[in-house]
Amino acid sequence: MYAVNGKSPNVGSSGYKVSKDDNIILYYVDDWSNAKVPTVEDPADNQKAADAVIKKISEIGEVTESSENLIKEARASYDALTDTQKELVTNYDVLVQAEAQLENIKDNAVSTKFTLVGDDVHGTKSILLIQDGLVTLQ
Numbered sequence: 001m002y003a004v005n006g007k008s009p010n011v012g013s014s015g016y017k018v019s020k021d022d023n024i025i026l027y028y029v030d031d032w033s034n035a036k037v038p039t040v041e042d043p044a045d046n047q048k049a050a051d052a053v054i055k056k057i058s059e060i061g062e063v064t065e066s067s068e069n070l071i072k073e074a075r076a077s078y079d080a081l082t083d084t085q086k087e088l089v090t091n092y093d094v095l096v097q098a099e100a101q102l103e104n105i106k107d108n109a110v111s112t113k114f115t116l117v118g119d120d121v122h123g124t125k126s127i128l129l130i131q132d133g134l135v136t137l138q
Contacts, residue, residue, distance in 0.1 A: 002026050003037040041084060050088035053077045057091045063101040071098050 029035040
């Protein structure tokens with residue numbers, strides 16, 4: 001079988017007129033009814049896709065709570081790459097570290113203590129303590 005530019009023509013190979021820049025693949029299959037047309041990856045396209053993800057990762061910068069959307073976008077873009085393209089991403093470790101730092105920031109934000117001091121109706125001092133998502137009156 002053969003494919004031209006990723007598609008199977010409806011004519012035999014002897015009847016197909018080749019054009020300039022056609023990408024022709026000859027391939028063999030055991031069962032033509034389930035045959036999938038093979039593709040040829042263009043190294044330039046792979047690098048272009050990887051470069052776009054490298055740029056998104058580098059835009060994360062210093063990790064803060066407001067970095068979450070940038071980190072999620074970079075992760076989604078990385079996950080959408082092929083395995084070959086993922087191998088070309090040179091700063092993947094930065095994304096992994098940013099994800100870990102963001103998780104740490106989010107975990108620490110919950111455990112911050114807030115204390116309010118005021119008089120209750122009996123004239124004594126009371127303290128409202130908010131810690132780990134729990135509110136207590138002391």
